Amino acid sequence: MTPSRREFLKGCGALIVSFSASSLTQLSASGQGEFGTHSSHIDPKKLDSWLAVGADGAITAYTGKCDFGQGIFTAQTQLVAEELCVSIARVKLIQCDTSVTPDQGTTSGSQSTPTNFNAENLALAAATAREALLSLAAERLGEPAGHLTLADGVIAGKTGRGVTYEELIGGKHLHLSLSITAKRRSAAQWTVLGKPVPSLDRSALMTGQFEFLHSIRVPGMLHGRVVRPPEMGATVAHVDEQSVRHLPGLTKVVVRKDFVGVVAETQYQAASAARQLVVQWKAGPELPPQKNFFDHLQKQPSHDVLSVDSQDVDTQLAAASNVVRARYTYPYQMHASVGASCAVADVKPHGATVWSATQSAYPTRSVVAQLLNMSPDNVRVIYVRGSGCYGLNGADAVSFDAAILSQAVGRPVRLQFSRQDEMMWENFGSACVVEHRAGLAPDGRIVAWDRENWVASLGNRPGYDQPGNVISGMLLGYEPEPLEPGASKPPAGKLRNQSNTVPSYFAGCIGNSCGGGGTIRSERALTHTVRSPFFTGPLRSPLRIQNTFANECFMDELCARAKADPVAFRLRHLQDSRTIGVLKAAAQAGNWQARSSPKATIAQTGVVSGRGIACVAYEGENGYAAVIADVDVNLQTGVVHPRRFVVALDCGPISNPDGLRNQIEGGILQGMSRSLVEEVTWDNRHVTSIDWKTYNSLHLDYEMPTVESVFVTPADVPATGAGETAITVTPAAIGNAIFDATGARLRDLPFTPERVQAALLESARRVEKAKI
Amino acid sequence: MICPTHARRASVFERHIHRVGLVPEFVHPADVADLRRSKGAGRPMKEITLKVNGRQHLLAVDPETTLLFVLNDELGLRGPRFGCGMAQCGACSVMMRGQVVRSCVMPLKAVGQDEVTTLEGLGTPEQPHPIQQAFIDEGAAQCGFCLSGVILTAKAVLDVKLEASDQEIRDALGGVLCRCFAHTRMLRAIRKYAEGKKHDTFPA
Numbered sequence: 001m002t003p004s005r006r007e008f009l010k011g012c013g014a015l016i017v018s019f020s021a022s023s024l025t026q027l028s029a030s031g032q033g034e035f036g037t038h039s040s041h042i043d044p045k046k047l048d049s050w051l052a053v054g055a056d057g058a059i060t061a062y063t064g065k066c067d068f069g070q071g072i073f074t075a076q077t078q079l080v081a082e083e084l085c086v087s088i089a090r091v092k093l094i095q096c097d098t099s100v101t102p103d104q105g106t107t108s109g110s111q112s113t114p115t116n117f118n119a120e121n122l123a124l125a126a127a128t129a130r131e132a133l134l135s136l137a138a139e140r141l142g143e144p145a146g147h148l149t150l151a152d153g154v155i156a157g158k159t160g161r162g163v164t165y166e167e168l169i170g171g172k173h174l175h176l177s178l179s180i181t182a183k184r185r186s187a188a189q190w191t192v193l194g195k196p197v198p199s200l201d202r203s204a205l206m207t208g209q210f211e212f213l214h215s216i217r218v219p220g221m222l223h224g225r226v227v228r229p230p231e232m233g234a235t236v237a238h239v240d241e242q243s244v245r246h247l248p249g250l251t252k253v254v255v256r257k258d259f260v261g262v263v264a265e266t267q268y269q270a271a272s273a274a275r276q277l278v279v280q281w282k283a284g285p286e287l288p289p290q291k292n293f294f295d296h297l298q299k300q301p302s303h304d305v306l307s308v309d310s311q312d313v314d315t316q317l318a319a320a321s322n323v324v325r326a327r328y329t330y331p332y333q334m335h336a337s338v339g340a341s342c343a344v345a346d347v348k349p350h351g352a353t354v355w356s357a358t359q360s361a362y363p364t365r366s367v368v369a370q371l372l373n374m375s376p377d378n379v380r381v382i383y384v385r386g387s388g389c390y391g392l393n394g395a396d397a398v399s400f401d402a403a404i405l406s407q408a409v410g411r412p413v414r415l416q417f418s419r420q421d422e423m424m425w426e427n428f429g430s431a432c433v434v435e436h437r438a439g440l441a442p443d444g445r446i447v448a449w450d451r452e453n454w455v456a457s458l459g460n461r462p463g464y465d466q467p468g469n470v471i472s473g474m475l476l477g478y479e480p481e482p483l484e485p486g487a488s489k490p491p492a493g494k495l496r497n498q499s500n501t502v503p504s505y506f507a508g509c510i511g512n513s514c515g516g517g518g519t520i521r522s523e524r525a526l527t528h529t530v531r532s533p534f535f536t537g538p539l540r541s542p543l544r545i546q547n548t549f550a551n552e553c554f555m556d557e558l559c560a561r562a563k564a565d566p567v568a569f570r571l572r573h574l575q576d577s578r579t580i581g582v583l584k585a586a587a588q589a590g591n592w593q594a595r596s597s598p599k600a601t602i603a604q605t606g607v608v609s610g611r612g613i614a615c616v617a618y619e620g621e622n623g624y625a626a627v628i629a630d631v632d633v634n635l636q637t638g639v640v641h642p643r644r645f646v647v648a649l650d651c652g653p654i655s656n657p658d659g660l661r662n663q664i665e666g667g668i669l670q671g672m673s674r675s676l677v678e679e680v681t682w683d684n685r686h687v688t689s690i691d692w693k694t695y696n697s698l699h700l701d702y703e704m705p706t707v708e709s710v711f712v713t714p715a716d717v718p719a720t721g722a723g724e725t726a727i728t729v730t731p732a733a734i735g736n737a738i739f740d741a742t743g744a745r746l747r748d749l750p751f752t753p754e755r756v757q758a759a760l761l762e763s764a765r766r767v768e769k770a771k772i
Numbered sequence: 773m774i775c776p777t778h779a780r781r782a783s784v785f786e787r788h789i790h791r792v793g794l795v796p797e798f799v800h801p802a803d804v805a806d807l808r809r810s811k812g813a814g815r816p817m818k819e820i821t822l823k824v825n826g827r828q829h830l831l832a833v834d835p836e837t838t839l840l841f842v843l844n845d846e847l848g849l850r851g852p853r854f855g856c857g858m859a860q861c862g863a864c865s866v867m868m869r870g871q872v873v874r875s876c877v878m879p880l881k882a883v884g885q886d887e888v889t890t891l892e893g894l895g896t897p898e899q900p901h902p903i904q905q906a907f908i909d910e911g912a913a914q915c916g917f918c919l920s921g922v923i924l925t926a927k928a929v930l931d932v933k934l935e936a937s938d939q940e941i942r943d944a945l946g947g948v949l950c951r952c953f954a955h956t957r958m959l960r961a962i963r964k965y966a967e968g969k970k971h972d973t974f975p976a
């Protein structure tokens with residue numbers, strides 16, 4: 001197949017720009033994924049891979065970071081417009097198409113901004129292009145580059161003469177490498193970036209014109225559905241094709257090992273056939289009972305990793321005047337996109353095109369190629385936005401399945417998952433247990449903190465070569481990436497805290513290098529990864545939200561034991577200036593009154609109120625947030641109702657403040673839904689959360705709290721991620737506010753009325769006992 | 773192989789309007805609320821007229837097929853979308869007789885002569901309906917997949933009762949789901965629309 005990038009500039013003579021070669025050095029592109037390890041015809045070191053100036057002066061930019069609704073399309077358009085000094089309207093951004101955009105791995109992990117908005121990749125390409133254009137103009141106008149000014153795509157000299165971008169290079173390749181010395185425009189100069197530009201998709205979205213993946217139709221297209229097993233581990237015993245043979249429009253029943261699907265002329269026929277097809281399945285293994293799942297988890301063989309170990313926690317804890325212990329649990333939760341995933345695949349004998357909402361265009365290309373037994377060079381994956389995904393929803397699996405079906409029938413196939421296909425088989429956010437032990441000195445200082453957690457894990461993103469990490473691959477006979485049980489090695493190198501396993505208050509010392517955000521030097525953090533009975537994957541703030549819930553609530557327990565103010569107590573154990581910055585900013589914006597929790601007097605009946613705080617350095621250094629939650633708790637019903645959140649966020653220079661606020665609001669409210677109602681359920685064999693009646697989410701009838709946000713922006717820091725920081729601290733802030741209001745500590749998520757009532761009873765019992 | 777450039781993509785995926793007679797017989801409806809409900813197979817195709825967004829269409833389809841599939845696949849409309857197929861989320865919402873209905877569970881035969889209005893039927897990017905304008909102004913979406921349910925349901929309740937309280941508006945939105953949780957902005961946009969309508973700042 002011919003990459004259309006070539007067509008894009010077809011017929012244009014190559015122009016070798018007379019540009020100071022000495023200022024251009026080869027760049028090793030970093031960011032997410034090693035570009036070098038996955039060959040692509042689009043070389044990220046070349047400027048033409050990122051930008052093109054059309055004959056009409058339009059700027060086309062190519063990015064490997066795509067928009068799912070988080071606003072990165074608009075922000076990247078602003079970035080290019082800013083660096084090239086043109087209006088947003090002149091920039092056309094092409095996102096995630098393996099035939100035209102560079103391989104930037106996966107759009108995930110709050111990495112799009114750090115990757116494309118600092119000194120590399122798209123930002124560097126745009127800066128390089130601006131300097132190259134200035135250099136060309138200097139030559140054309142016969143004036144030194146320093147004399148030139150740039151406005152709206154026109155470069156003018158002191159003599160008053162000007163030249164447009166299209167006159168300089170329109171329709172031609174630049175033939176340059178990214179220049180490591182190219183200078184970004186400073187934030188102080190910004191006129192487009194950093195402004196609350198309305199997201200560019202708005203009008204089309206609100207009027208129903210926006211082209212979602214779900215609206216893609218290609219000529220000659222058929223419709224597919226899959227028939228999933230009833231339970232994890234079930235295998236095909238027999239497929240009775242006769243059971244659907246009579247159905248009109250049926251093209252084919254496709255069976256490949258344990259993968260079963262149908263293809264028909266219309267959606268309606270495909271869905272009907274999928275429902276009527278009789279498949280006998282050999283049962284899978286029984287599931288561990290949900291009731292004591294966390295006990296079960298802690299007894300399984302595990303792969304162990306020590307993040308940090310000062311090797312003195314036992315001695316320090318034995319000597320401490322006061323030792324506090326607690327165990328926190330976090331359930332499996334779902335991405336649960338509003339739209340069940342779909343994909344369109346057109347597989348021909350010599351090549352394939354897949355229209356997909358995957359976060360990972362290039363990895364998906366490789367896996368599709370593997371499943372179809374083709375070379376990745378003959379597979380094109382085109383990203384088209386689907387329903388918001390929040391991580392690894394069904395988008396990858398449905399893309400693989402669509403390709404299998406299309407190959408089987410030799411025609412384009414649109415595959416639509418049913419709600420059950422989506423919910424039963426997505427990669428859930430991991431269930432976790434965290435156990436803490438910490439010792440306090442008589443003055444209330446934390447002298448030692450020992451922390452151990454258990455994480456349920458199976459599969460993950462499929463990456464470039466692991467189809468078995470999601471259900472589709474497993475049904476086709478691929479194994480998920482192996483989990484090798486084994487004891488931990490002593491920590492070495494620099495502290496890695498990508499999963500926020502290590503609380504912000506740990507000094508995080510490995511040898512002489514202390515990479516933590518805090519002051520506690522007697523510290524240990526040990527993680528046990530255990531094979532999960534269900535697929536797991538990176539649901540928004542993966543493991544970070546689980547760990548931060550446990551860390552920040554336990555910090556609050558220590559604080560309560562020390563009878564200290566939660567803000568002051570945190571500050572006492574922090575040394576990282578940016579975490580301190582957001583904590584202080586939240587306290588100020590939320591008018592925090594210093595006192596200990598719980599409240600001195602708590603009513604016995606009715607609705608009581610409280611406030612709680614939590615903070616995090618996301619992934620250790622990729623964004624900082626502190627949030628204050630004000631909640632009401634109904635002491636009779638146990639219903640928790642958050643009323644107000646105040647968020648302080650530091651993500652470095654802000655690309656679009658309105659987009660950022662939208663992410664913060666959505667993050668907080670999604671975090672609230674996850675804190676209060678979301679939990680995957682199962683019986684002895686099946687996942688029983690299969691629709692919106694069996695998996696809870698706060699609908700639009702819920703009276704939402706207000707969300708106020710303030711931004712902290714230190715000078716001269718790089719841009720960090722921002723889409724996952726606020727959600728990360730939400731469960732802990734709510735849990736701490738419940739404690740403040742009632743004196744009852746909630747250690748198991750979600751905070752259902754039953755759990756709140758039980759905790760209130762337990763708390764009342766403890767108070768009575770203390771009186772006696 | 774189809775390998776459209778982005779510049780050409782719009783034309784490659786041009787919506788097919790009036791695909792009359794291309795569809796063979798349909799069988800029973802997919803994704804209805806009761807998944808176990810099973811009807812006989814091979815229902816006859818019938819010629820059916822369907823009025824959508826002010827235009828009359830003549831379709832040759834099984835009357836049992838769901839309205840959503842007809843809107844998406846036969847008429848190429850993008851506003852109503854498949855979310856759950858079970859009338860639980862609202863993504864497929866359309867309006868009929870001033871009421872919001874879930875097109876994913878509505879058999880075509882139940883539509884009769886009633887006109888169907890989708891999100892596209894309210895206004896265009898150039899001339900959005902005031903409620904769409906309010907959503908644009910407030911940036912009341914993230915991914916936007918759910919918007920048919922949110923906008924049409926809010927409009928329906930305010931069309932009947934302009935003075936509806938926040939509580940009444942929320943109650944009406946009880947079956948509508950937004951997983952990006954753009955709730956705050958959505959409610960703000962709805963309130964803004966209601967205020968504007970009350971003060972008659974919108975053209976009729």
